[in-house]
Amino acid sequence: MSSERARAYTAAGVDIEAGNALVRRIRGLVASTQTRGVLADIGGFGGLFRPDLAGMAEPVLVASTDGVGTKLKLAFAWNRHSTVGIDLVAMSANDILVQGAAPLFFLDYFATGKLDVDTAAAVVGGVAEGCRQASCALLGGETAEMPGMYAPGEYDLAGFCVGLVDNARLVDGSGIQVGDAVVGVASSGLHSNGYSLARKILDGSGLGPDDPFPGAEGKSVADVFLAPTTIYVEAVRPLLRDLTIKGMAHITGGGFYDNIPRILPAQVEARIRFGSWTMPPVFTWLREAGKLEWQEMLQIFNCGIGYVLILPEAQAEEAVSRIQAFHLPAWRIGEIARRERGAASDGQESGGEQVVVEF
Template structure:
């Protein structure tokens, strides 16, 4: 018998078969627009480069040469984070510049509390349909914040995921790597009873507690995002979009002076959950609630929802974005450094004997 003819795929052109050619753009992914956007992003990222950056944007991996003269005994410190539902406010207001800085500064603070100098940053931006101008605006914020922190933006990912995100929305996350000499790492291990707590002010909610804040302001109070509210002394959207500040410049002055025993970045979980992360066994933190002025934003949020004090303290930073632990005999020196830098601060408590937790008094 003659064997059956082998079935072969029809490789004729769409015109020959009478069908319409389907492209990636038909599926919602515009490669051409993506390429144009990446070219603009490349220019923004290059502004953050220094002599340690050994690669260009667009490679499969970013290359960074470590300065061993400056860090002879290096330990790399890394962190990753996102902006969270603060992005919802950004979408509503059409403000996309500041969220990039929010992300960079958050990550910088997370490694600065261990005495680390930021080296390089990578971002991840995912959206349903790529809007080049929005993407470029977000990355310009990333670039400016990286440059301000002495950190190179050496790469990232811009993903188009049609059907995954609603129109006009995106998600933003970042990854940072820093370095500290092994003998200069700050962990909180030397903290002891009698040490003092110095609180540095936040610039608002920073990047935490937005799900609750949005519920209280927009659903409970039914404010509009551009509405001026007397109790906030600002428009709701403006109050929520205040930028997450970087504490690196002032922290560097303090740790260079050799007076810092520990630092806590007050983010999600508030003082209640973040300060115990640096406490050694057998110590507790006593925080005096009357030692600083809680900003109007937090006061109004609490009033709107009749939110319990404990809930406020473990959801929001309550006006304290960074806590620095110094020995009692170094407080005078710390105050002098802070005053010279025109940095506002409050003495908010001390370290006592006890279990690892915060005692509010």
């Protein structure tokens, strides 16, 4: 673009050339995520995707949108931007996986007050890596430079993912019954939820980003708090093909108590055996430093379980073994029981009508 034509906009604080430089920088990143259905390169007004509907009697599109939340505040403060894009993809890709959908494509939105090409390229690099992990295409996106909308050095991220599933293979939890097993798959840590509280606790602890994190050998505070959200697509998709997966839950905001009931029929409850999985050190540290009870922790954080599957008891061991083959720890963490409305287990309040955590 002519510098003369852009002069007025540049004077207002919008750097058109920086935007063009970013597009040039990320073109290769976007190309690295292309799948068979992508029909056009970036730069068009809309992304083009032709889905493969072969073998599907009744194709259903599944879509989800999300952001990264206040975890971004730590990325700003510590100038570490390469993983928050993975978080962005994970939050939506894992959500549509819950219903049995294979992610097809993802679009992102990056907004900032003044565009820093290096920062934006690092963020989009993370988005591209997340798309590769989710086996979906980064089909397009938007970069918005809006002077005065954001504090210097800050930005916001949003995105959405679209996937596809045959209606006959849609996972909705309706077949869950008493005796089914609950399998939990490990989280990488905090993922992208609970950061308003986690940051408050961290601020009062005196720990800095480069300090060793207590109990996490070889990892700094920044490593632990900015660990990217696990994307479960690669490990879970084969199970959907081969096993009887009746229900799944992505453990995000609201923890165990709000997310697992979203897939349970009204007549059953999930009984979770606390301590049946390995707890990452960050959660024990947050509980102690924040003077919280485990019930509160399980309401706010994933506490080491990022994804839950419900399937017949006879298939639980195979599911755990196959998930672990993808280098993801997994455990049988509970079972489905007949719902006891308003009841407690071993003197512990359930904390939610359909989830009973047995301590």
